[in-house]
Amino acid sequence: MSMDYYREYILDHYRNPRNYGKLEQPDVHSEDSNPLCGDQLSMDLTIEGDRVSAVRFQGRGCAISQASASMLSEMIEGKTIQEVVALGKDAVLDELGISISPARTKCAFLALRVLHRGLAIAGLETPDDSEEEL
Amino acid sequence: MTISISSTFADLRKDFPILKREVHGKPLVYLDSTASSQKPQSVIDAMSDYYARYNANVHRGVYQVSEEATDAMEKARVKVARFIHAPRSKQVIFTRNTSESINLVAYTWGMANIHKDDLIILTEMEHHSNLVPWQLLAQRSGARLEFIPVTDDGLLDLTIYAQLLQQQPKLVAFTHMSNVLGTINPAQEMIAQAHAAGAIVLLDAAQSVPHLPVDVQALDIDFLAFSAHKMLGPTGIGVLYGKRTLLEEMPPFMGGGDMIRTVSLRSSTWNDLPWKFEAGTPAIAESVGLGAAVDYLQALGMDAVRAHEIEITSYALEQLQQVPTIAIYGPGAEQRGGVVSFTLGEIHPHDLASILDQEVGVAIRAGHHCAQPLMERYNLAATARASFYIYTVKEDIDMLVQGLHKAQNIFSF
Numbered sequence: 001m002s003m004d005y006y007r008e009y010i011l012d013h014y015r016n017p018r019n020y021g022k023l024e025q026p027d028v029h030s031e032d033s034n035p036l037c038g039d040q041l042s043m044d045l046t047i048e049g050d051r052v053s054a055v056r057f058q059g060r061g062c063a064i065s066q067a068s069a070s071m072l073s074e075m076i077e078g079k080t081i082q083e084v085v086a087l088g089k090d091a092v093l094d095e096l097g098i099s100i101s102p103a104r105t106k107c108a109f110l111a112l113r114v115l116h117r118g119l120a121i122a123g124l125e126t127p128d129d130s131e132e133e134l
Numbered sequence: 135m136t137i138s139i140s141s142t143f144a145d146l147r148k149d150f151p152i153l154k155r156e157v158h159g160k161p162l163v164y165l166d167s168t169a170s171s172q173k174p175q176s177v178i179d180a181m182s183d184y185y186a187r188y189n190a191n192v193h194r195g196v197y198q199v200s201e202e203a204t205d206a207m208e209k210a211r212v213k214v215a216r217f218i219h220a221p222r223s224k225q226v227i228f229t230r231n232t233s234e235s236i237n238l239v240a241y242t243w244g245m246a247n248i249h250k251d252d253l254i255i256l257t258e259m260e261h262h263s264n265l266v267p268w269q270l271l272a273q274r275s276g277a278r279l280e281f282i283p284v285t286d287d288g289l290l291d292l293t294i295y296a297q298l299l300q301q302q303p304k305l306v307a308f309t310h311m312s313n314v315l316g317t318i319n320p321a322q323e324m325i326a327q328a329h330a331a332g333a334i335v336l337l338d339a340a341q342s343v344p345h346l347p348v349d350v351q352a353l354d355i356d357f358l359a360f361s362a363h364k365m366l367g368p369t370g371i372g373v374l375y376g377k378r379t380l381l382e383e384m385p386p387f388m389g390g391g392d393m394i395r396t397v398s399l400r401s402s403t404w405n406d407l408p409w410k411f412e413a414g415t416p417a418i419a420e421s422v423g424l425g426a427a428v429d430y431l432q433a434l435g436m437d438a439v440r441a442h443e444i445e446i447t448s449y450a451l452e453q454l455q456q457v458p459t460i461a462i463y464g465p466g467a468e469q470r471g472g473v474v475s476f477t478l479g480e481i482h483p484h485d486l487a488s489i490l491d492q493e494v495g496v497a498i499r500a501g502h503h504c505a506q507p508l509m510e511r512y513n514l515a516a517t518a519r520a521s522f523y524i525y526t527v528k529e530d531i532d533m534l535v536q537g538l539h540k541a542q543n544i545f546s547f
Binding site for chain 1: 482483484485488489492500501502509515516544545
């Protein structure tokens with residue numbers, strides 16, 4: 001995979017983030033920051049039945065962290081909780097379509113970490129300590 | 135005869151093997167010397183020569199090779215002492231790095247001398263290494279911390295400093311040169327004022343000793359801390375200089391081999407300076423490497439090093455100021471070491487650093503530079519930082535500027 005982080009579709013997600021904002025009464029809410037670069041991200045989900053009916057995220061930070069959040073929001077919208085719980089780093093990397101150098105993995109996986117933390121807080125998944133290593 | 139400093143300095147690039155390598159198919163342009171400097175071949179050779187020819191433990195063996203190792207390490211200490219104009223080499227204590235040097239003072243001198251409600255004056259521009267050890271000391275002792283504010287121009291507010299000094303501080307600890315803003319603080323004046331107020335002074339010289347002439351006697355410094363790896367030397371070794379009476383009165387830091395004179399089961403007595411503070415087998419190869427680094431810098435002359443950096447930094451400020459949407463933090467070149475922190479429009483510094491790396495092979499730092507309170511002072515989450523050293527040439531700055539234009543093209547929307 002290319003090391004070229006700043007492909008047009010990544011920049012497009014950064015410039016025009018999908019599902020940007022907050023939800024009034026989310027079933028799942030979580031936020032986190034990346035202390036090394038000051039990236040911030042919050043994520044809200046609503047659940048209907050066993051599916052994610054709506055997702056919004058808000059944040060500020062580098063293009064990689066914000067684009068990956070935007071892409072992740074599209075990936076989980078309408079999915080079953082089971083599918084969302086199963087989402088891992090590989091799925092995010094596939095969607096980004098670039099290889100991420102070790103120094104930037106915290107940026108690329110910030111949204112994924114916020115998502116799983118939110119699901120854990122809501123009791124929808126068991127906290128996975130290995131996710132903290134993201 | 136006029137010697138063009140820049141051409142002399144351009145020639146020395148051949149001494150640094152890493153400057154011949156490429157990243158992403160482009161020649162490496164290394165603009166992160168504030169984080170760690172590159173090493174000349176002479177330093178690399180000095181260390182491998184120790185391992186190849188006279189590797190042995192020091193201060194113990196009564197045999198040729200160990201005596202050679204001891205001699206090499208102690209010669210390095212003498213070189214460092216002369217480099218900073220210390221009266222005696224025993225006042226040069228080898229530590230792991232600047233952070234350990236500062237922690238040593240905080241734990242030993244600090245625990246013996248700082249008590250409840252005593253005042254320690256620091257500044258808003260400190261690296262975490264000259265902030266957190268004092269926070270820990272304040273938590274243990276009940277001492278108070280006060281901070282000299284930073285002005286919008288990136289200078290210390292010396293009016294507030296004068297006011298704080300009226301509160302009879304026990305210690306003033308500040309950076310000689312900011313690792314973010316590049317600001318060179320007026321150490322001479324600040325130390326004299328601190329002494330007049332009855333305070334002891336610790337100068338964080340991690341950025342100044344590599345880049346400026348520093349004379350501990352002329353400055354009348356009580357404690358000075360710096361690291362080898364930012365001054366052409368290896369990682370894993372740093373220096374604490376202290377006034378002799380202070381060091382002699384201080385209790386030891388870490389216990390172990392080498393720092394003792396006599397040991398019985400229930401008590402021990404301490405070795406002389408500097409070994410009282412050097413428990414365990416020291417960083418022998420690293421001390422030899424540091425000695426070689428000092429030799430290299432002294433051959434150039436620290437006045438010439440500073441002159442080169444003023445030239446490069448002036449050029450960098452001049453070129454960078456022409457880049458649209460750039461914001462540069464800190465003072466002008468005369469009051470600034472070879473460090474330029476900046477932001478570029480809305481582009482996150484991490485994106486900038488990635489683009490510079492991939493597109494033009496330029497290595498810069500992006501982040502909070504271990505100075506989070508200073509970032510908050512400027513209401514910034516992060517900045518990009520380019521920093522320079524003896525091997526930096528104007529072409530490096532040109533490549534940086536070219537990279538910034540590329541970043542702007544990529545992010546133009």
